[in-house]
Amino acid sequence: MTSALESLNASRGVHVDGSWRRGGAGLFDVEDPADRSFSAQVADGDVRDATAAVDAAAAYSAWRSTAPRQRADNLRRTFDLMHRDMAQLAELITRENRKSLPYAKAEVGYAAEFFRWFPEEAVRPQGDYGPSPAGTTRTIVTHRPAGVAVPLRHMS
Incomplete structure (x- = not known):
């Protein structure tokens, strides 16, 4: 099995909208936080790459x-894939920030649980029916997907 680091290929660039594109900010080295040794080189996306990713997601x-x-x-399926690839994901976490492998696997498992919880909620789109704030009418509140959400501090 190829290690997670060996599978990185900086020359492919960044993955946006189903295809690889050269990262606008070039490449950067990832170093081992324990001893500052070189671990890997990866593509570095820039604001244009991030904007293209958001636009592609919004177009969906x-x-x-x-x-x-x-x-x-x-x-x-995301939950299932995270569990299938837990060893590689945990290896990346361990190499990137020196967490112990058991802790990194637990972190992947914890993150995956969100992809098990929300699918169960997706088939139960809850809503509320009740008096309006003024009390003169009844109000129906429903929930539905709104679109892409991005923390703006990362987009500047």
Whole structure:
């Protein structure tokens, strides 16, 4: 089995909208935090790359009209893939920030749990029905996908 670091190929660039593109900020070295030795070289995306990724995700408006069961199945596949690739993901975490391997595996498992919880919620789009704030009418509140969310501090 190829290690997670060996599978990195900086020359491919960054992955955006289903294809590889040269990272606008070039390449950067990843160093072992324990001894500052070289671990790998990876592509470095810039603001244009991030914007292209957000635009591609926003263009995927079909997600909004996808049936709840299909959305749940897509999210659940992410959970399954994270468990399938847990060893490689944990290796990357360990190499990147020197967490112990058991702790890194636990971190992957914890993150994966969100992709098990939310698919179960996707098929139960809850809503509320009750009096309006003024008390003169009844209000229906429903929940549906709104779109891409990005922390703006990373986009400047």
